[in-house]
Amino acid sequence: MHGSFPDVTLAQQPSTPPSPPAIDGDDHPTRVLIVEDHRVVAEGLAALINHQTDMKVVGTVGTVAECIPAAAELNPDVVLLDFRLPDGAGPDAADAIRGIRPAAKMIFLTREDTDAARFAAVQSGASAFLHKSKAASEVVAAIRDVARGKMLITPRTIATLLTKRRSIEAQLERLTPREKEVLTLMAEGYPSRAIAAELGISYTTIRTHIRSLGSKLAVHSKLEAIVKARELGLIN
Known part of the structure; x- marks a missing residue:
């Protein structure tokens, strides 16, 4: 490139x-x-x-x-x-x-x-x-x-950048530290069970976090997770 x-x-x-x-x-x-x-x-x-x-x-x-x-x-x-x-x-x-x-x-x-x-x-x-x-x-x-x-x-x-930055900060404030971890791992391509293993919590708990992310950020797929995680500065 x-x-x-x-x-x-x-x-x-x-x-x-x-x-x-x-x-x-x-x-x-x-x-x-x-x-x-x-x-x-x-x-x-x-x-x-x-x-x-x-x-x-x-x-x-x-x-x-x-x-x-x-x-x-x-x-x-x-x-x-x-x-x-x-x-x-x-x-x-x-x-x-x-x-x-x-x-x-x-x-x-x-x-x-x-x-x-x-x-x-x-x-x-x-x-x-x-x-x-x-x-x-x-x-x-x-x-x-x-x-x-x-x-x-x-x-x-x-x-314009300041306005967008305030919006991003507001979205980040709505997320718990665990939800940020889950979103980051989703964006990195981890499936749900692998996320559970990585974080040392149950698969059921991971599904709960993913549903919460879907509600708060409209994130329902790996692609959407990558886009949103980049937007929020959670991944490069």
Whole structure:
């Protein structure tokens, strides 16, 4: 899945718009740090960015742990992050970087396409949230805009995410800890008897929990359980 992105970006490099002149008398190129654990994706992004005259990649790292010393040493203007990393999530990396480089701007470039991911990005102070299917020119334009202080996540989007988040929190509050465990195991593909064995309770009790989940969340099948568990943030 990830491998398709650099092919797209590299193929479209010649069509990216020419780099605009520096603004406000500042002629230094925008310094970009890439936080991406898939090397082929990181290399494709670096080639795309370094093709521009008004920006350059100052470093590429693949973990949350690596991004902290890299940000401290390299002082990036913009950080381009994937959402999922081997030792944590992109928002964890963003929080860590902002702790030592508060002026750095964050752009999430990811295949994650959930409201939970967008909300986490907003909470971490992201200026943009882009899907990896975006064209190369859009990625370059986003880096350019964010470097100039533009917020690409609109207030309306943030308000919508907050409303959905409150709805999710209300649904979670209706569930007991045991029901959350049952829903998570349902979403992971466990049949009812296996859930009972995993949790050390009777099959009859599991059926009671499943009926309760059906009543509270309209969850009646494995597919519905997966969708709802992802929506509630119980599984990735």
